[in-house]
Amino acid sequence: MTDTQTTRLLIIGPPGAGKGTQAAAIAERYGVPAISTGDIFRANIKGGTELGKRVQAIIEKGELVPDSLTNEIVQDRLAQPDAAAGFLLDGYPRTVDQVHALDGMLEGSSLDAVVLLEADVDAVVARLLKRAEIEGRADDTEDVIRHRQQVYAQQTAPLIxxxxxxxxxxxxxxxxxxxxxxxxxxxxxxxxxxxxxxx
Structure with missing residues (x-):
């Protein structure tokens, strides 16, 4: 196979904006793997890998996985053959420091495009409340959902x-x-x- 165009994408958006659904469709359209950090963590834990054991120990303490370990896991995933022609990231990078770490992994070439799914907060809150009702998620109250939206807005504004x-x-x-x-x-x-x- 000759030198082909790589497609390196990222999807970001508030909780409830439908990122997962759209990520799968975009990845299929471009023939690249959809890489979700949450899925990577779960797969590593399930597979009992060295990285998985480290992540599990952190999660069991109720702590957040540090940037250094998240970066390591993403770098490991991007080095796999199916990501050679490109990828679609979902859930990473979440911070400016992670963006710079990703730049380093991509060795000078950066992402080709970042899809920002925008959604009216009230509409998303209504959508998530409906989903919580259907799925019986009693913890997903309007206050909790609105707080998550605020946290997302604060964290991602610098990235946007x-x-x-x-x-x-x-x-x-x-x-x-x-x-x-x-x-x-x-x-x-x-x-x-x-x-x-x-x-």
Missing amino acids: ELFSERGILVTVDGLGTVEEVAARIAEGLESKLAAPVES
Whole structure:
């Protein structure tokens, strides 16, 4: 196989914006793996790997997995053969420090595009309250959901600014049917990823 174009993507958005659903569709469209840090942690723990044991020990203490270990796990995942032609990250990077760590892993080349799913807070809160009711999640009260939205906004605002400055941000309205949102993402990514030179 000759040198092919890699597609390195990231999806970000508030809890309840439908990232997981859209991530799967984007990954399939571009033929790249969807890499979720939560899934990686669970797979490593289940597989009993050295990394998994370290993560489990931290989680069992009720602590957050530190950046250094998260970076290590992502680097390990990106080194696997299926990610050679690209990937779609979901859940990482979450901080500016993690963005810089990712830049280091990608050895100078950065992400090609970042999909930002935007959604009206009230609409997302209503969606999550409905889901909590259906799934019987008594802990997902309106206060808890609104707090999660605030935490997301505080944590990701610097990232959104950074990706915007790099000119790789694709902002998409995350409200509507799955198909409508997917069509908006496809349109936004096509314009962002359009190769400047056709051979």
